[in-house]
Amino acid sequence: xxxxxxxxxxxxxxxxxxxxxxxxxxxxxxxxxxxxxxxxxxxxxxxxxxxxxxxxxxxxxxxxxxxxxxxxxxxxxxxxxxxxxxxxxxxxxxxxxxxxxxxxxxxxxxxxxxxxxxxxxxxxxxxxxxxxxxxxxxxxxxxxxxxxxxxxxxxxxxxxxxxxxxxxxxxxxxxxxxxxxxxxxxxxxxxxxxxxxxxxxxxxxxxxxxxxxxxxxxxxxxxxxxxxxxxxxxxxxxxxxxxxxxxxxxxxxxxxxxxxxxxxxx
Amino acid sequence: xxxxxxxxxxxxxxxxxxxxxxxxxxxxxxxxxxxxxxxxxxxxxxxxxxxxxxxxxxxxxxxxxxxxxxxxxxxxxxxxxxxxxxxxxxxxxxxxxxxxxxxxxxxxxxxxxxxxxxxxxxxxxxxxxxxxxxxxxxxxxxxxxxxxxxxxxxxxxxxxxxxxxxxxxxxxxxxxxxxxxxxxxxxxxxxxxxxxxxxxxxxxxxxxxxxxxxxxxxxxxxxxxxxxxxxxxxxxxxxxxxxxxxxxxxxxxxxxxxxxxxxxxxxxxxxxxxxxxxxxxxxxxxxxxxxxxxxxxxxxxxxxxxxxxxxxxxxxxxxxxxxx
Numbered sequence: 001x002x003x004x005x006x007x008x009x010x011x012x013x014x015x016x017x018x019x020x021x022x023x024x025x026x027x028x029x030x031x032x033x034x035x036x037x038x039x040x041x042x043x044x045x046x047x048x049x050x051x052x053x054x055x056x057x058x059x060x061x062x063x064x065x066x067x068x069x070x071x072x073x074x075x076x077x078x079x080x081x082x083x084x085x086x087x088x089x090x091x092x093x094x095x096x097x098x099x100x101x102x103x104x105x106x107x108x109x110x111x112x113x114x115x116x117x118x119x120x121x122x123x124x125x126x127x128x129x130x131x132x133x134x135x136x137x138x139x140x141x142x143x144x145x146x147x148x149x150x151x152x153x154x155x156x157x158x159x160x161x162x163x164x165x166x167x168x169x170x171x172x173x174x175x176x177x178x179x180x181x182x183x184x185x186x187x188x189x190x191x192x193x194x195x196x197x198x199x200x201x202x203x204x205x206x207x208x209x210x211x212x213x214x215x216x217x218x219x220x221x222x223x224x225x226x227x228x229x230x231x232x233x234x235x236x237x238x239x240x241x242x243x244x245x246x247x248x249x250x251x252x253x254x255x256x257x258x259x260x261x262x263x264x265x266x
Numbered sequence: 267x268x269x270x271x272x273x274x275x276x277x278x279x280x281x282x283x284x285x286x287x288x289x290x291x292x293x294x295x296x297x298x299x300x301x302x303x304x305x306x307x308x309x310x311x312x313x314x315x316x317x318x319x320x321x322x323x324x325x326x327x328x329x330x331x332x333x334x335x336x337x338x339x340x341x342x343x344x345x346x347x348x349x350x351x352x353x354x355x356x357x358x359x360x361x362x363x364x365x366x367x368x369x370x371x372x373x374x375x376x377x378x379x380x381x382x383x384x385x386x387x388x389x390x391x392x393x394x395x396x397x398x399x400x401x402x403x404x405x406x407x408x409x410x411x412x413x414x415x416x417x418x419x420x421x422x423x424x425x426x427x428x429x430x431x432x433x434x435x436x437x438x439x440x441x442x443x444x445x446x447x448x449x450x451x452x453x454x455x456x457x458x459x460x461x462x463x464x465x466x467x468x469x470x471x472x473x474x475x476x477x478x479x480x481x482x483x484x485x486x487x488x489x490x491x492x493x494x495x496x497x498x499x500x501x502x503x504x505x506x507x508x509x510x511x512x513x514x515x516x517x518x519x520x521x522x523x524x525x526x527x528x529x530x531x532x533x534x535x536x537x538x539x540x541x542x543x544x545x546x547x548x549x550x551x552x553x554x555x556x557x558x559x560x561x562x563x564x565x566x567x568x569x570x571x572x573x574x575x576x577x578x579x580x581x582x583x584x585x586x587x588x589x590x
Contacts, residue, residue, distance in 0.1 A: 016390070023387045027380055034375040034411070100369035104427065107337040107367075109360040110388045264300055266340045 017111050024110070024118035032088060032122055042087050043130055046080030049199075050134050055141045063201055066231050069142040073134055074225040075198040077154060078161065080130030081123075082218060083189060085162045088123040089169030090185050098178035120166050127158040153228035161221045164244050167251035168217075174258035192218050202234065210234075217247040287315040288348075289435050289466050290336055295345035297331050297490075305331040307490035308345070313435070313468055318461045320481035321470040328490040329470035330368050333439045336468070337365055349435070361389060364433035366424045368440045368470075374413030378404055378423055381412065382430060389431030401459060402426035403452060418449030425456060435466045442476060454480060518554035521546050522571040526564050534560050546570070 033039050054072040061068045096102040105115060131154050138144035169185075176184050193199060195209065196218025202210050213219040214235075220243035227237055290313040297306040305328045313319055321329050334340040335347050338354030349359040372381055382399075386392035399405055402422045407415065412423060421441065428436055438457065442450040450473075457480050460467055471477055477484050477498065484501045486494040494504045523545045531540040536553030551557040554573060562568060 020387055023384060027376060027384050030380070031373050031375045096373075099371035099373075100367050101372060103334075103339055104365065104367055104370045104372075104424075107339055107360065107363070107365050108385065108388045109357055109431070266334070 017114060020110060021114040021117055024114050025121045028092075028118045028122045029125055032092070032126065038087055038091070039126075042083045042126060043080070043133070045083065046076045046130050047133055047137070049079065050076040050137055051141075053199075054134075054138060054144075058142050060143070063203065064231075066226070066229075067144070069138060069144045070146075070229060071201060071226065071231075073138045073142070073144055073146075074229060075201075075222050077131045077134050077158070078196075078218060078222045078225050079193050079198045080134065081127035081158050081162055082165050082193065082221070084126035084130060085123040085165035086169045086172075086185050086189050087182075088126060089119050089166045090172040091169075091182050092119060092122075092173075093170065094173035094176070094178045094181040097173065116170075120162070123162050123166055123169075124159055127162050128155055131155060131158050150229055154225065157221075157225055157228055161224070161244070164217050164221075164248040164251065167248050167255060171251045171255040171258060174255055174262060192216055195219070196222060198222055214243070217244055220244050220247075288312045289315050290349045290468070291347070292332060292335060292342075293346045293348065295332075295335060295342045295347065297328075297335065297340070298343045305490055306335070306342075309487070309490060309492060310345075311485060311492075313466055315434075315466055316461075316464050317483055318457070318467040318469060318481045320477035320484045321468060321487060322472065322474065322477045322484055323470075323487040324472060327487045329472075329487065330439055331490075332487075333365070333367070333437050333468065333470060337363070337437060361431065362433050363435045363437065364428035364431055365437040366421075366428040366439060366441050367437075368443065370424055372412050372420070372423060372427070375411060377409055377411055378415075378426075379408045381423060382426055385427045385430035391432060392430055393432035398426050398429055401429060401456060403456065418445050418452070421445060421449070421453065422456075425453065429460075433465070436460060436468070438467060438469045440470055440472070442471070442473060450476075518551055519574045520549040520551060520554065520557065520561075520571065521574070522549075522561070522568055523547070524561060524565045524568045526561060526568075530564070531561070 050072065054069050054076065058069045058072075063071050093102075096105075102115075106112070132151075135144075135146055135151055135154065139146055168188075172181060172185060172188075196213055196216035197205065198218055202213055202219070205213075220240040223234060224237065224240045224244075227240075292306075292309055292311040295306050295309050296304065298304050309328070309332065311321075311332065321332060323329050331340065335342055336349065336354055338347070338349075338356075338360070341347075347354050349356070350362055352359045354360075376384070382395060386395065386398075393401075399408060402425050404419075404422055404426055407419060410419075412420060415423065421444075425438075425441065428438065441457070442453050445453065454476065457467060457469065461480075469477070469480060481498065484494075484496065484498055485492055486501060494501050496504065524547050526547070528540040528542060528547070531537055531547070531549055534551075534557055536551045536557050537549055538552060539550040541548050549557065549561070558571075558573070
């Protein structure tokens, strides 16, 4: 066998890479589903919170023109998808790094993009799962009226909205040692949810916190989610997209620096 | 030392003769980490097609660094790395290599079958699934989650992943570390099998009997440099030369519990060295019989006596300077 010849079957590289990506995504999803510490907490927390604040405490009140049950549906949907992205990517990638599993994959002919995209897709799957569960609870238990178009907008927003938090998870996993990542992730996730108005509507928070919220990606995403329901939100739709884009770019920059640092040390 | 290590060369399974064609090489490679540690110091290493090469050295000698460089997971500070005539990061080169890393744990929540399916998918012409299961000895545990397996079984799964692509070149970085004797023997048999199939194997280990029984060629490294290179027999004789003897046959090692000082022992004719490790004193001598008579006469309470011919281990200790 000469070193130059390689008998590759006649399948286009694109089709092969697509097949690798699909397999990778399937197993990533299976793995996360079986990892109870992930699946139970990431799906369980938004469900339980929504049950408390959207269903049990629902007295049919309104916040302006918005029914509380529907407002809370938007916030906890965002809370849920952010958790799926941060924990799926941040903790998941950092575990793969620490276990040397990523090294083994990098040394294989696996296209690196297939790995990253598979992780993103799992986060999106879990995001959609959470959003759908909450919508179902809202409709059946919380007297929320949700049209199919509104639900479709929620799902579409989940696909796009997960991206900034995937990038944040990436940056965290590359920056912090594995043992610290779950703790750090919680320390960012929970305050960021509160400050973005996901737990308590922003209008009930002190004025300085309302101003501060502009820096929170959770704020922008929840405003877009409320916008998807046709409710007037704070700020313009475009400003929220810019907010998310800016946050995404900052996180990608941090991730790139962290990756370079890791490579220098390997 | 071990049953496998004692098997004479002729009794081993026949192997295809290694050719002189180089499949992988490190050429004058130096690897310096940002913290100043020099892991490899102008090291050159060539793997020939069809051979099992053992890279032997104590912990921290630079074995894993060498493997990481060959796998393209790390880049050299200076020098070059070559796999199948290409850069190790080359996609075609990666199609033809498989690896088992020292720090490599597979996700616990996937089944054995799923992990193998995942890795087979990366390669255009993978090894048949049933064959992987058979070669790696995974029959009966295919449906188990990785987290439910014993240490030895996990290692065998990682071994299976290294084989998934039916690679021509396989890196095994300390494949038997942490395994019990039985699992280790099982892994040896599997590596032997690879060799009979004509695969090129780079095996790193600090188990000397492992290198002795599996490899056709041994490269001993210490502190990032090659200290000895050759067949197991050659490396053994290099070691005993360092210890001050012409032939490995004439030298013997006496281990015993004694109160005689090393200073006194070294004055006995024939003794070339003595060390104390806990209760046991190790004496290197070229005249075992007379040395034994002398020490038994000197110390009436002497006990736990054991006389051995030098093995690769002793050569290795002499070579890497851990032996005074």
